[in-house]
Amino acid sequence: MPLSTQSQPDDEHYALVASLDNARNLSNILKAITFKDHAIFTATPNGLKVTVEDSKCLQANAFIQAEIFQEFTIKEDLVGFQVNLTVLLDCLNIFGGTTVPGVSTALRMCYRGYGYPLTLFLEEGGVVTVCKINTEEPEDPIDFDFCSTNVTNKAILLSESLKEAFSELDMTSEVLQITMSPSQPYFRLSTFGNSGNAHYDYPKDSDMMELFRCTKTQTHRYKMSLLKPSTKALALSCKVSVRTDSRGFLSLQYLVRNDDGQICFVEYYCCPDEEVEEE
Amino acid sequence: MLCVCVCAYRPVLAKAIQSLSRIGDELYVEPQEDGLALRSVNSSRSAYACFLFAPLFFTRYTIPSGHAFRCKMAIKSVQAVFRSLASLEKTVEKCHIELDGQKNRLTFTLHCRHGLLKTHNLSFQDSESLQAVFDKDSCANVFRAQPRLLVDTVVHFPPSLEEVTVSVSDERMWVRNHVEEEAEQSKAMLTELCLASDEFDHFAAQAHNSITFCLKELRGLLVFAESTGLPISIYFDEPGSPVVLSVTDNVLEGNFVLATLSDDASLRKNNTERVRTSPPPPPPPDDFMNDDMDSYLIAMDTSIAPGPSTSRPPTTPLADSTCSKQPAAANHRTRLHSEVEEEDETSDTDKPPNKKFCSLFFGSVLPPSSQMSTQPLTKQEVLASDSEDDTPGD
Known part of the structure; x- marks a missing residue:
């Protein structure tokens, strides 16, 4: 993976680095919870949780375990940020989101910390696109207290x-x-x-x-x-x-x-x- | 009052409802002694369709004896029951239809694979019986063809085309798009197909007439006929009296009755001027082969339908064919007018809307008692009534 070697030296700056050989493994599951723009990302050593809410009555969570990622490095116990989900999905599909077998977009997702943008490196067929998505002030997800x-x-x-x-x-x-x-x-x-x-x-x-x-x-x-x-x-x-x-x-x-x-x-x-x- | 019909699920039931939905917005359901009748009529009452599923179609068919019951409902809600038509075929094992007069509900229960049970309780309105009056057996022209032949014919016409004209001779049938007179002749495109009699299973043309009717309903029937593979029979007489398209099987019968173009009706309604009461000659079908389109169009435009109660010989005399251009010109205007009003039949009650098509039939206000002894449709007389006031109350 050219991506992994390229950006290795910067890695110590990032609070979160996650890589996927196939970006569709992330974009597909995010589509399942896309009904509002704002998504709260919560990363822990176990993996990534993405939360979307509507009208304080509905909450959707997508869980992507750390094992799904080819690389999942987290500096802290908990890293949280909020981004526009529609924008993120557009970025993940920037190469058209092809479903042709054997062709996939590789993803490296990095987040430096509070106030920094979420940086995506996307590569397909030797072409690399870098997307920076501004993060928003994270809101606290509702606790439905469903036990x-x-x-x-x-x-x-x-x-x-x-x-x-x-x-x-x-x-x-x-x-x-x-x-x-x-x-x-x-x-x-x-x-x-x-x-x-x-x-x-x-x-x-x-x-x-x-x-x-x-x-x-x-x-x-x-x-x-x-x-x-x-x-x-x-x-x-x-x-x-x-x-x-x-x-x-x-x-x-x-x-x-x-x-x-x-x-x-x-x-x-x-x-x-x-x-x-x-x- | 409870009526129960149970059958192994057959796509033909859903297909029938689908093709009825091409006719009108409402489905009339009437369990009869001779089977379950599903009917529909379009808003201008120029097209009517009826499917009769014989008791043998069902594994169980119980209707209360003694009093008739009928109802109507939005056809869309019934379609919703059979929404995923393709998968239903594979998943539904049994279909249970129950009409409960007390609770005012029609229940469809679909027993599906894996024990899944789908129950749809539809509310309905009481209705008069919807019964078109037509007699296909006395028609001079009778044809029967495999659905494929008609599907292959209709496919040549654009979806936007509203009407087709069918002409027959002893040996051939011509199907062409109907071009409005108002349409600029230079821009109008004419498509004509000629079908030889040997393409039909049965071909009997005694009256060499041309009729013009709506294509939309024919397409609806074709969807049904193609999926069931049943041959389509066509019965018609002359311009102005309805054309009947029917499909028959051991356990079901479907009849589509479509009004044919008759300009006389709109003129008579308007009381503007009475054109000749004797019929014009039917345009010789061979005229299609001539280049003289104008004479053909005019000849067709002045063709006259029988009045509602006049009984006429099935063959039209060829005399009295002094076809003046004056009435034809008048027709142009009224027809243009009627185009607009066709959709909106409730707009004006004093002056009934002009219609290009005679609205058909209708036995729709027959009292319930007489309904009990409703004869088979085929015993009725041909009526091309243009009366608007027997619309069943909504």
């Missing part, structure tokens, strides 16, 4: 089965209602649109249901507009874990396999829309 001990209901489904449902969802419905129950209908997605209502029922013993652990019947509504961006993550993923806690908060965890077969995670948290009387 696994409070989880009442959990189901893991193969994404394939949910993709179909999400692609058919009646978008004239303002909400998506999710019912999880230890008895019938087990796992139900409902919409209430202009022309009537629709239900999608997944039995707990379906081939598509990898795990079904429900303790109590819960019915909660979530704003369709908030959940819509999560379909991007669904499209990329192979499995999804749907969890609700005692307050009705929804957690959707997507297992995403990248081009090289490595596994990353995308997570969405969503607040319930309103209380629904439980039957």
Whole structure:
């Protein structure tokens, strides 16, 4: 990699250096959480977490473990910055983001510290582009306080089965209602649109249901507009874990396999829309 | 009142709904003794389509005996049930249709692979029965062709083309784009295809007429016919009376009834001037081969449809063909006018909007009691009524 040798001497200045042979492994997963411009980057020795939020009701996190990167050097325990995600994605695709096998854009991402821009070195076919993206004052991500001990209901489904449902969802419905129950209908997605209502029922013993652990019947509504961006993550993923806690908060965890077969995670948290009387 | 239809999922059901959606915005559903009828009509009531799925189409077909029930709903919402048409074929195992008159809901339940159950509860409105009045069996001209032939013919016309003219002789059928008289002749492009009788499965042309009708609905039927591979039968008489396109199978029947161009109707409505009451000669189809386009266009433009109640012999006398250019000129203006109004039928109630096409039929306000004994469509008489006031209430 010409990139690695070139910039080696400067490395001691950087708080964070991360290299990828294939920039698409980063850009793809970032696309799954692109619904607002501002993204909070939090790097720890374990890897990189990118957070995007909407209306204080929705939060999406993408986790890229340190192992995914060919090089991941971090000077501090925690390095945080905020950049415009759309700009970052444009930079990552600066060579056109080709999907031709064997052709890939190599990336080296460096950040010096507070007040410095995020510097990207991108190389494809011997051409190097250097992008500097101004960083913004980092905001604190909302803590949804979604704790696994409070989880009442959990189901893991193969994404394939949910993709179909999400692609058919009646978008004239303002909400998506999710019912999880230890008895019938087990796992139900409902919409209430202009022309009537629709239900999608997944039995707990379906081939598509990898795990079904429900303790109590819960019915909660979530704003369709908030959940819509999560379909991007669904499209990329192979499995999804749907969890609700005692307050009705929804957690959707997507297992995403990248081009090289490595596994990353995308997570969405969503607040319930309103209380629904439980039957 | 509960009506239940269960069937192994067949794409033909979704395809029928898709092709009905090319006609109108609303789907009329009527479970009948002889099967489940799905119908649609366009806003100007110049096109009507009906699919009848026989009880044998379903593995279970139960309708309450004693009283008829029918309803209508936005066709879009029904289409939503069958949204991913391609994947449905592979995933849906069973389809359950339930019409609940008490709860006012039509329920589609799709039993899919992996135990996934999709339930769509659609609300609906009560409606009158929608029944076009047509008699395809008495038509002088009857043709039957494989869908491929018509698809290959229609493909030559641009998507923007609204109407086609079909002319027939003993041996041939000509299909050409209909050029508006107002259109500048120098700019108008004419496409004409000539189909020999041996390309058809059945070819019987007793009346050598030319008819002009909308292409959009024909395209809708072709989508259906092509996917099911069913041959299309075409029945027509003369300009002004509807053309019937139908597909038939052991368990289903589809009829598309399209109005054909008749300028007399708009003139009569306006009470402007009454043109000759005797019909002009049908333009000899061989005229297509001449270069004399003008004479052809004028001849067609002055062709007259039968009045709503006049019964006429199926073949048109060739006498009385003193075709003056005066009425033709008047037609030009009214037709231009009617173009604009065609979309908006509710605009003016005192003066019904002018239409190029006679609006067809309609038995739409038949009282429910008489509906019970609705004869098969084929027993009805041809009516090309242009009355606007039997629009079912919305």
